[in-house]
Amino acid sequence: xxxxxxxxxxxxxxILFLVIAFLIGPFLIIVAASFSAGDTLAFPPQGFSLRWIAxxxxxxxxxxxxxxxxxxxxxxxxxxxxxGIPASYALSRYKLPGAEVIRTVVSAPxxxxxxxxxxxxxxxxxxxxxxxxxxxxxxxxxxLVLPYAVRVVSASLDNLRSDIEEAAVLLGSSRTGxxxxxxxxNIRGGILSAFILGFVTSFNQVPVSLxxxxxxxxxxxxxxxxxxxxxxxxxxxxxxxxxxxxxxGIVFAAERFLGFSRYV
Amino acid sequence: xxxxxxxxxxxxxLAYGDTVAVPDxxxxxxxxxxxxxxxxxxxxxxxxxxxxxxxxPVKSGHVRLDGxxxxxxxxxxxxxxxxxxxxxxxxxxxxxxxxAFGLKLKGLRGAxxxxxxxxxxxxxxxSTFADRKPAELSGGQQQRVALARSMxxxxxxxxxxxxxxxxxARLRLEMRTELQRVQKETGVTMIFxxxxxxxxxxxxxxxxxxxxxxxxxxxxxxxIYNRPVSSFVADFVGFENxxxxxNGRLRTASGLEELSSQPPSAAGLAWRPRMVSLGTGPFxxxxxxxxxxxxxxxxLLDTPLGAIKAEVEASAPAHPLGAELAFDLPAHKAAPLSTxx
Numbered sequence: 001x002x003x004x005x006x007x008x009x010x011x012x013x014x015i016l017f018l019v020i021a022f023l024i025g026p027f028l029i030i031v032a033a034s035f036s037a038g039d040t041l042a043f044p045p046q047g048f049s050l051r052w053i054a055x056x057x058x059x060x061x062x063x064x065x066x067x068x069x070x071x072x073x074x075x076x077x078x079x080x081x082x083x084g085i086p087a088s089y090a091l092s093r094y095k096l097p098g099a100e101v102i103r104t105v106v107s108a109p110x111x112x113x114x115x116x117x118x119x120x121x122x123x124x125x126x127x128x129x130x131x132x133x134x135x136x137x138x139x140x141x142x143x144l145v146l147p148y149a150v151r152v153v154s155a156s157l158d159n160l161r162s163d164i165e166e167a168a169v170l171l172g173s174s175r176t177g178x179x180x181x182x183x184x185x186n187i188r189g190g191i192l193s194a195f196i197l198g199f200v201t202s203f204n205q206v207p208v209s210l211x212x213x214x215x216x217x218x219x220x221x222x223x224x225x226x227x228x229x230x231x232x233x234x235x236x237x238x239x240x241x242x243x244x245x246x247x248x249g250i251v252f253a254a255e256r257f258l259g260f261s262r263y264v
Numbered sequence: 265x266x267x268x269x270x271x272x273x274x275x276x277x278l279a280y281g282d283t284v285a286v287p288d289x290x291x292x293x294x295x296x297x298x299x300x301x302x303x304x305x306x307x308x309x310x311x312x313x314x315x316x317x318x319x320x321p322v323k324s325g326h327v328r329l330d331g332x333x334x335x336x337x338x339x340x341x342x343x344x345x346x347x348x349x350x351x352x353x354x355x356x357x358x359x360x361x362x363x364a365f366g367l368k369l370k371g372l373r374g375a376x377x378x379x380x381x382x383x384x385x386x387x388x389x390x391s392t393f394a395d396r397k398p399a400e401l402s403g404g405q406q407q408r409v410a411l412a413r414s415m416x417x418x419x420x421x422x423x424x425x426x427x428x429x430x431x432x433a434r435l436r437l438e439m440r441t442e443l444q445r446v447q448k449e450t451g452v453t454m455i456f457x458x459x460x461x462x463x464x465x466x467x468x469x470x471x472x473x474x475x476x477x478x479x480x481x482x483x484x485x486x487x488i489y490n491r492p493v494s495s496f497v498a499d500f501v502g503f504e505n506x507x508x509x510x511n512g513r514l515r516t517a518s519g520l521e522e523l524s525s526q527p528p529s530a531a532g533l534a535w536r537p538r539m540v541s542l543g544t545g546p547f548x549x550x551x552x553x554x555x556x557x558x559x560x561x562x563x564l565l566d567t568p569l570g571a572i573k574a575e576v577e578a579s580a581p582a583h584p585l586g587a588e589l590a591f592d593l594p595a596h597k598a599a600p601l602s603t604x605x
Binding site for chain 2: 160161163164166167168169170171172173174177181182185186
């Protein structure tokens, strides 16, 4: 083997290694930093301790904002599904006039940068109508998750034959009954996948939430940014690592039990 | 209600939006009859079937079943069963639960439910498959589940959409026998939709041939096969040589041609390939194609009349491509057509 072919045969593995290092490296650094014994966020970590991980659970504002984020992720995603499932059903089963327009409008929050969505909500909804911050955040997260809900639920509806609904009706079920008896059970996997995707999206959302913060009302990521501006200790790294493991755990479980990747 | 009009379609007009698919259809079906709606795709046969099931709203006219006007009765209260072409089994339910679905909605529970489901499954020979999911069954088995699922509901009319088209040749015969047996045992009125004349001829008591939303001919399989009334039906059931008749002469590519014997008075005449006599006769043609089909041999002839298809016993001596042959279109064998389109 001459040096030329050796270089060529090493080229791909090296690129792959760099890509993986680039993707996973920051995460590994954060995980390592969270076990630091030092007082500042630094890499390589100084010594080993679990005290920053323990500290995460004692910071009062983290607890409040974690609660808020959890509420938004669960409530917002649930609301998006309540709106998104009927919308997906209508889009996939009926030849609606302007179906493409509806699809585009529904997907808009993915395409439009979060900063703009946040600013627009603040400027044209929150300020003129005096909407409370919590409600505004809830509406914003619902809107942000809606595109994912519609896309994932639509995908599983498109894979489901519509004549089973007619079959159910001819066997004595009402139209609505047919939806709950034969459509819902068959798109359950899609709905759960949409829920998980929506939950993670909402939970990690920063730009929109950044604009919609008020006294005592903050989502966890925004609160972490605020905390870092004042205190520069490794507890933020510890919290990040915990959240990352939580996300990985959820996605892994979803893939394991639902075949998550089929829908996304 | 007379016995001959158990199911009666009266001046039925069906439309998709502004497009009328079936105009003014009248059809009476007797109790216990096995009817085939036969026609090419787009002829309105499926549309008609969906209207009987109540899945398609009726634009005007009436559907009467067993003495009651069911035109505006919703499909879940009609006692009409439908076996879908795709079977439409519920993928999340087992075979047992699929069959139990409608019975449960009727309010059956416990031992009574179990007994009906078991006997339904036994009647289609699937009692050992009760716990399987539809995806674990073959096409033929899925269809039998669909049949059992509809039949346990004891429908007044059972509709079947292209019941044999998704099955291979061997299963077709099996399913055909099965459908006839179920029909005989239960006496249910059956209507099936098909584009396959062989299927209709083999299965039905009466065949309704449809074209462009209208009934072209109604008759027994023998009527349809031997005595088509129009060029459309003749073509559909395999008369390959069809000519209009003018003043007792054939209108052909070469003009009006005299036949060897006096034809009956009709708008047109049709010959199956087998009815054409090869070897003698007033007409001449050149062999352009030939195909061997075991018992018989088919020839495609280029003739002044146009293309002619003839079929002879395989034991007769073969003619090579390009050979010139005499042939006759015997008037007494031809099917007289009353309408020509």
